[in-house]
Amino acid sequence: MKDQRAPQNRPEAARALAVAAELRVVVGRLVRRLREQASAGDLTSSQKSVLLHLEREGTATVTVLARAQDMRPQSMGAIVSTLEVAGLVDGAPDPADGRQTLLSLTAACRDMIVAGRAARQDWLFRAIQTNLDGEEQEQLAGAVELLKRLAAS
Structure with missing residues (x-):
């Protein structure tokens, strides 16, 4: 029973x-x-998540990163800008679509x-x-x- x-x-x-x-x-x-x-310096959890996503998945656009983090592309754009200024992320034109920017980690990151x-x-x-x-x-x-x-x- x-x-x-x-x-x-x-x-x-x-x-x-x-x-x-x-x-x-x-x-x-x-x-x-x-x-x-x-310590990863003064990085926020959102910034760390973006860096880990780029490390794990490779290059991505702001839109892809925003979708992965469940946020608006405008909010992700602000996060990415901060990471670019810090020298942790670089952007390059997408060879398949020049209107898009592919983001990747820098060597320093x-x-x-x-x-x-x-x-x-x-x-x-x-x-x-x-x-x-x-x-x-x-x-x-x-x-x-x-x-x-x-x-x-």
Whole structure:
């Protein structure tokens, strides 16, 4: 017969709920610590999103970026202008449609992204090496596999 109690009243569900709450807090704290390790300067979250989109997807127009960020092209144009002035984004005429401008990351921006990732990776490596013994590092490796499964679900 099926257990009719509310999910939070079943011991295994109550445990999963508690783990979910604790995991959310711990992951948030870890993300904040990682962000502290390699600041992207004074960039806003929208600016960072644009840079990551361009890195991941390649060149794009303001319209494509606006659609990806779910905002008006005029608002995206202001973000892109700021990034251009900062030397992080360059524009070039679209060879297929000269009326459009294709935006891409500058070499300086790519270097900044690589350096930021390296700093975060180094901090995490040192934290693991310093704070966890060999057995704990193995447990963490197993937990990473479980987190991958959660992230993929």
